[in-house]
Amino acid sequence: MASPGVFARVPRLAGKTVSFLSAGHTQKSVLWLAGRQFITSTENSLQFRLDERTAHSSLDLFKKDTGVIYRMLGLDPSHVQDNPERFRDWAVVFADEKITGGRHYWEVTVKKSQEFRVGVAEALMSRDDCVGTSASSWVFGYAQRKWFAMTNNKMVPVTLVGKADRMGILLDFEAGLLGLVDIEKPRIVHAMRGRFKTPLCPAFGLWDGELLTHSGLTEPEGLK
Numbered sequence: 001m002a003s004p005g006v007f008a009r010v011p012r013l014a015g016k017t018v019s020f021l022s023a024g025h026t027q028k029s030v031l032w033l034a035g036r037q038f039i040t041s042t043e044n045s046l047q048f049r050l051d052e053r054t055a056h057s058s059l060d061l062f063k064k065d066t067g068v069i070y071r072m073l074g075l076d077p078s079h080v081q082d083n084p085e086r087f088r089d090w091a092v093v094f095a096d097e098k099i100t101g102g103r104h105y106w107e108v109t110v111k112k113s114q115e116f117r118v119g120v121a122e123a124l125m126s127r128d129d130c131v132g133t134s135a136s137s138w139v140f141g142y143a144q145r146k147w148f149a150m151t152n153n154k155m156v157p158v159t160l161v162g163k164a165d166r167m168g169i170l171l172d173f174e175a176g177l178l179g180l181v182d183i184e185k186p187r188i189v190h191a192m193r194g195r196f197k198t199p200l201c202p203a204f205g206l207w208d209g210e211l212l213t214h215s216g217l218t219e220p221e222g223l224k
Contacts, residue, residue: 046215048095048202049213049215050065050066051065051085051094051095053085053086054085054087054093055092055093056086056091058072061093062210067211068204069209070113088128089128092205093203093204093206094203095204098201099173099200099201099202100199101173102173103172103173104171105169105217105219106215106216106217107217108168110164111211113206114144114145115141116204116206117140117150117205118169118203118204118211119140119203120200120201122200123198123201124136124199132150132151132205134151134152137203139205140180141205147190158180168181173200176195177192178191178193187223
């Protein structure tokens with residue numbers, strides 16, 4: 001299985017929740033937890049697992065399908081259940097939820113990996129492509145000790161000091177925004193713009209190590 005490389009074909013209220021009405025009377029909640037303040041709308045809460053039906057044969061799912069590990073040799077593709085949703089040439093896996101609107105936030109923990117991609121892709125994206133190489137996917141990637149944003153096979157460097165072991169992803173469907181979030185600040189390190197018209201899936205590419213997803217989270221307060 002080919003690796004894409006950089007130029008791929010490549011007041012202190014711990015534990016308390018306070019509800020209020022936002023403009024437009026949508027009920028939201030503010031949660032204080034371990035010194036971090038979050039804000040969320042319950043109607044936009046996104047909970048997902050990874051979809052084994054989409055996983056390339058070199059990827060194994062674990063921890064109740066919330067994590068994925070790369071196997072260098074992987075499985076013989078002929079031994080994997082054949083279905084049209086599975087990625088055939090690239091080590092990519094989608095989440096099992098389709099997003100058609102709203103503002104959503106999730107986080108990713110990466111271990112022992114020097115090459116990965118995280119972001120979103122159209123649910124019907126070609127399974128012969130890699131996330132980031134087509135106009136139907138938007139991702140943040142890490143390779144050769146550098147971060148980049150990528151869509152339609154075009155890369156933009158992302159200035160980020162060192163390699164983060166855990167990062168956040170913010171998606172605002174209507175605004176056409178995908179943000180890479182430094183969860184320690186918290187702040188958006190880099191934002192991508194797109195025209196999201198069809199259902200999107202959280203998408204992940206992994207070429208070594210392992211990756212664990214954290215969904216159903218509240219959005220850190222102050223992200224624009």
